[in-house]
Amino acid sequence: MPRPRTPLLNRERIVAAALRLVDEEGLAALSTRRLAGELSVSGPSLYNHFATKDELLDAVVDGVIGEVDLSMFTTGTPWPEALRDWARSYRAALAAHPHIVPVLAQGPGRRPNALRLADAVFGCLVEAGWPRGQATRIGALMRYFVTGSALASFAAGFPEDAGLYDAADYPHLGEAHRLAEHRAAVDEGAFETGLEALLDGLALRFERLEQAGHRGGQGDHQGSRTTNAGRAAGSTGS
Numbered sequence: 001m002p003r004p005r006t007p008l009l010n011r012e013r014i015v016a017a018a019l020r021l022v023d024e025e026g027l028a029a030l031s032t033r034r035l036a037g038e039l040s041v042s043g044p045s046l047y048n049h050f051a052t053k054d055e056l057l058d059a060v061v062d063g064v065i066g067e068v069d070l071s072m073f074t075t076g077t078p079w080p081e082a083l084r085d086w087a088r089s090y091r092a093a094l095a096a097h098p099h100i101v102p103v104l105a106q107g108p109g110r111r112p113n114a115l116r117l118a119d120a121v122f123g124c125l126v127e128a129g130w131p132r133g134q135a136t137r138i139g140a141l142m143r144y145f146v147t148g149s150a151l152a153s154f155a156a157g158f159p160e161d162a163g164l165y166d167a168a169d170y171p172h173l174g175e176a177h178r179l180a181e182h183r184a185a186v187d188e189g190a191f192e193t194g195l196e197a198l199l200d201g202l203a204l205r206f207e208r209l210e211q212a213g214h215r216g217g218q219g220d221h222q223g224s225r226t227t228n229a230g231r232a233a234g235s236t237g238s
Contacts, residue, residue: 014056015056019064062113079130080199090146094150153187159180160178
């Protein structure tokens with residue numbers, strides 16, 4: 001019997017199947033046995049491509065990070081606009097795969113796409129004139145904000161039971177039962193409001209740095225103590 005022209009199994013096919021399983025059923029559903037069944041192969045064959053489940057999960061997470069657009073950091077886009085466009089792309093990738101977010105939020109580890117993302121954001125800020133220590137903290141701030149916004153729905157957290165929100169106990173929550181009905185508008189509106197508030201605040205901070213002449217690492221004593229961390233971790237390890 002002739003051998004198939006293409007391999008029956010490869011890393012890309014395994015990662016795609018694992019991500020599909022996590023998207024549909026959550027992280028708890030991902031196991032070697034279950035994944036082998038989804039791929040119609042034997043369990044041991046998976047170990048020819050991934051030595052451990054953690055290695056596989058890293059590849060799945062890094063694949064999601066690979067969906068994030070980083071092109072704005074290579075086109076000379078001003079840093080506030082670049083951060084805005086990147087944050088929107090980042091959130092869209094996470095919102096498409098919410099079950100992955102708890103793992104992704106732990107940091108970049110050794111994931112190549114995550115490290116490229118961190119390098120791009122940190123480099124953009126430093127090249128714009130942010131002191132390295134502050135660039136590190138801004139990157140961390142943005143990661144906290146984006147991953148937090150994708151972790152769960154604010155609106156969906158309020159039950160659609162009007163009787164729950166008795167005016168005697170909760171005088172300001174009379175319409176809370178309608179939040180889930182407007183989930184997309186509430187959650188996306190909250191993200192956009194927060195993003196603009198963050199960028200406006202950072203722009204004011206940057207303006208003060210320029211006026212004081214504290215750019216490119218000058219006048220940032222706390223930042224100087226974190227320079228090595230900034231070099232190692234970049235800004236937004238995911």
